[in-house]
Amino acid sequence: MGQYYVGVDVGGTTVKMGLFSDVGELLEKWEIPTCLEDHGSHVLTDIVDSIESKRCKWEGNIRGIGVGIPGPVTDDGVVLKCANLGWGVFSVKNELASLTGVGNVKVANDANVAALGEMWRGGGRGYDSIVMVTLGTGVGGGIIHQGKILTGSRGAGGEIGHTKVNPNETQTCGCGNRGCLEQYASATGIVRMAKEHLPENSCLFNQEITAKTVFDGAKAGDEYCKEVVDKFGRYLGLALSNVAHVIDPEAFVIGGGVSAAGQIILDVVEKYYEENSMYALKDRKFHLAELGNDAGIYGTVRMVMFK
Amino acid sequence: MGQYYVGVDVGGTTVKMGLFSDVGELLEKWEIPTCLEDHGSHVLTDIVDSIESKRCKWEGNIRGIGVGIPGPVTDDGVVLKCANLGWGVFSVKNELASLTGVGNVKVANDANVAALGEMWRGGGRGYDSIVMVTLGTGVGGGIIHQGKILTGSRGAGGEIGHTKVNPNETQTCGCGNRGCLEQYASATGIVRMAKEHLPENSCLFNQEITAKTVFDGAKAGDEYCKEVVDKFGRYLGLALSNVAHVIDPEAFVIGGGVSAAGQIILDVVEKYYEENSMYALKDRKFHLAELGNDAGIYGTVRMVMFK
Numbered sequence: 001m002g003q004y005y006v007g008v009d010v011g012g013t014t015v016k017m018g019l020f021s022d023v024g025e026l027l028e029k030w031e032i033p034t035c036l037e038d039h040g041s042h043v044l045t046d047i048v049d050s051i052e053s054k055r056c057k058w059e060g061n062i063r064g065i066g067v068g069i070p071g072p073v074t075d076d077g078v079v080l081k082c083a084n085l086g087w088g089v090f091s092v093k094n095e096l097a098s099l100t101g102v103g104n105v106k107v108a109n110d111a112n113v114a115a116l117g118e119m120w121r122g123g124g125r126g127y128d129s130i131v132m133v134t135l136g137t138g139v140g141g142g143i144i145h146q147g148k149i150l151t152g153s154r155g156a157g158g159e160i161g162h163t164k165v166n167p168n169e170t171q172t173c174g175c176g177n178r179g180c181l182e183q184y185a186s187a188t189g190i191v192r193m194a195k196e197h198l199p200e201n202s203c204l205f206n207q208e209i210t211a212k213t214v215f216d217g218a219k220a221g222d223e224y225c226k227e228v229v230d231k232f233g234r235y236l237g238l239a240l241s242n243v244a245h246v247i248d249p250e251a252f253v254i255g256g257g258v259s260a261a262g263q264i265i266l267d268v269v270e271k272y273y274e275e276n277s278m279y280a281l282k283d284r285k286f287h288l289a290e291l292g293n294d295a296g297i298y299g300t301v302r303m304v305m306f307k
Numbered sequence: 308m309g310q311y312y313v314g315v316d317v318g319g320t321t322v323k324m325g326l327f328s329d330v331g332e333l334l335e336k337w338e339i340p341t342c343l344e345d346h347g348s349h350v351l352t353d354i355v356d357s358i359e360s361k362r363c364k365w366e367g368n369i370r371g372i373g374v375g376i377p378g379p380v381t382d383d384g385v386v387l388k389c390a391n392l393g394w395g396v397f398s399v400k401n402e403l404a405s406l407t408g409v410g411n412v413k414v415a416n417d418a419n420v421a422a423l424g425e426m427w428r429g430g431g432r433g434y435d436s437i438v439m440v441t442l443g444t445g446v447g448g449g450i451i452h453q454g455k456i457l458t459g460s461r462g463a464g465g466e467i468g469h470t471k472v473n474p475n476e477t478q479t480c481g482c483g484n485r486g487c488l489e490q491y492a493s494a495t496g497i498v499r500m501a502k503e504h505l506p507e508n509s510c511l512f513n514q515e516i517t518a519k520t521v522f523d524g525a526k527a528g529d530e531y532c533k534e535v536v537d538k539f540g541r542y543l544g545l546a547l548s549n550v551a552h553v554i555d556p557e558a559f560v561i562g563g564g565v566s567a568a569g570q571i572i573l574d575v576v577e578k579y580y581e582e583n584s585m586y587a588l589k590d591r592k593f594h595l596a597e598l599g600n601d602a603g604i605y606g607t608v609r610m611v612m613f614k
Binding site for chain 1: 379387436450452457458459460461462463464465466467469470471472473474475482483484545548549550551552553554555556557582583585586587588
């Protein structure tokens, strides 16, 4: 009879799920919609039903279930409010253990499990201490310290997107503050910066501006796009240098939709990281994430496979 | 026969040493001068001689020796260059173990052991996850994560003094960069700020300016001193908020000579910490350090008493 692990990555729209062998091989992955009705009270039962319906097919024993949640989670699996799902404070770990009968359940923040997944099987392979930053609509972060997620005392470890990089900013971030990294390094932030002083001679003029068109323009030699990319790199390099002065990681992994731009991102971020870092923190490694949307399910399974 | 632990805090001028009982009580403390001749090659032998000369008196067994060093040290006790002492790269742990015959030796950075000491017996009692910042001639930092020093991959964890808080700074920090926290929150930095636009109607005018006279002036209601203290708090509060977004500690402990000013420091730092922090990171505790110069020897002994 097979021995399996299940990885669950809960998002605001879909729940990504993966079945892994007992040596950590991804055997099958699938998605179910996230039901936001009734304050998200169906989310966990939907997950359990989905696991059960697959269980017949696998004919095996589930040795552990790992879960990623888009909100702060403590080390003992208590979610501390999750606005995206409508959840208040409760133990996801205990609830899921009781619904499934599986004792080995672990729960963590989604950005944190993505970081753990990348360390295990992605861009952070070979390290046990990394900082991962996810550049999407917002900027997420996850820190792996000595092979484990750095959760923090109330689940807010690795919230790199809201470190301050520009005390002079006048516009407000989604979090209510001003000058957060997210305002410059997210897809939204890049578009905002690109629109600010857009000159007529830029290739961006009269076309739809996205993070991709900005990076493509810079690669093609457009001076204005290069300026915007430089500004992006200046803030992200500064933020990652500040993070390094706190936890001194071996390497950084950059993921999320924006990172599809590739090497150009590593180059500009590394340049400004070096410029801002004291001697003992220079020469850290920068890598692109490799697992894309699967990073979360890998990370959740890594949590329950290795204590 | 007694069972003892020895704590050693190596500074650039003196080595502070303490003898502790096997329940962690400080029984005796003393100092020896730090001999900087011959690239600091006498420092460890002087320490060993001093321990030996006390050994006769104690008539007991040394169960462990903890050491704090003013430079980056890895988790396995290798110092990675220590300019203050003239040291290169070598295993302080192995050297001291072989010189003394004591197997249980641990070595860490001095700011980090001070943080551990404050968590154990000082301002951070009752927490197991704190950030300590030491405001002296420079700004040192130490992070305790789940009861242990966060050393970092190459001994540079907790270097909070060199996180950047002001991208517009034109003057250069001791580290070679610009805009580091140390330029505003150290005693030197406070004096520098106070001298910048000193008006004739300030109580500081025509007197020697020190961090103490600035804080004393602010307490007495001097408007200009209050401005300088506000600026100090703005930068330190911002820096500690940035640190919190990385590791989410339970509490902050503020020590070093500058912290003698007392409550006024906690008030202004907490104000700006709150202003800069996202919802999940608000309401952290701020405490003054309590152990003064003994924090280091307490912390080194804590390292060897509890694995």
